[in-house]
Amino acid sequence: MSDNVAHDAQTLAFYDREAASYAVRPKPERNPRLEGFMAALKPGASVLELGCGGGQDSETMIRAGFDVTPTDGSPGLAREAEKRLGRPVKLMRFAELDALAAYDAVWANACLLHVPAEHLGDVLTRIFVALKPGGRFYASYKMGDGGDRDGLGRYYNFPSRARLEATYRQAGAWIDVTMEEAPGGGYDGVPRTFLHVTALKP
Numbered sequence: 001m002s003d004n005v006a007h008d009a010q011t012l013a014f015y016d017r018e019a020a021s022y023a024v025r026p027k028p029e030r031n032p033r034l035e036g037f038m039a040a041l042k043p044g045a046s047v048l049e050l051g052c053g054g055g056q057d058s059e060t061m062i063r064a065g066f067d068v069t070p071t072d073g074s075p076g077l078a079r080e081a082e083k084r085l086g087r088p089v090k091l092m093r094f095a096e097l098d099a100l101a102a103y104d105a106v107w108a109n110a111c112l113l114h115v116p117a118e119h120l121g122d123v124l125t126r127i128f129v130a131l132k133p134g135g136r137f138y139a140s141y142k143m144g145d146g147g148d149r150d151g152l153g154r155y156y157n158f159p160s161r162a163r164l165e166a167t168y169r170q171a172g173a174w175i176d177v178t179m180e181e182a183p184g185g186g187y188d189g190v191p192r193t194f195l196h197v198t199a200l201k202p
């Protein structure tokens, strides 16, 4: 599939423009979901991070000894993450992922929420294919009732729980899909309910 329509150009342009300040925005010292994700992996497991932003989560996983591949679709943020990590960050849009059974795990925190709703299934299928058998996948979304822009002009797919469950059912053969609702915030300062989703490839 062509990537021309599978990303929102305005959203990526926003991250590029804001890269320097976005990359150093304050994040909580500890992320219990990331800690739980790492605890479920074998020591040294290979982890693909999608939409790594400033690279904070990759940094945590690298420090914990995992074999991390950080990626982002914004050249500006990829450069910022490279500065933080001191290693190359792959410039890659989600829809360009074409790896085959290459990773033990995929971490996609607050980034697939920018995939146009009609393309989310394709991206989830690519992630399924990129994982090794037994692979683990985490992603988080802002819950809602359909695609829209926030006050900063960024596109969000804002899925309902039922819509997201249906998309996971149709995209790959995921097992043990868990979805947890929790309050969260964002760069726009607007409180939202997040859906935290974990899934396994059999």
Ligand code: SAM
Binding pocket: 006, 007, 008, 011, 012, 015, 050, 051, 052, 053, 054, 056, 057, 072, 073, 074, 077, 092, 093, 094, 095, 108, 109, 110, 111, 112, 114, 115
């Ligand atoms: N995961 C990071 C974190 O938790 O701090 C950053 C989250 S930020 C809300 C969303 C990230 O997704 C940005 O780094 C942005 O550049 C990236 N992104 C948005 N659309 C993308 C696309 N189509 N392909 C790859 N990355 C994309």
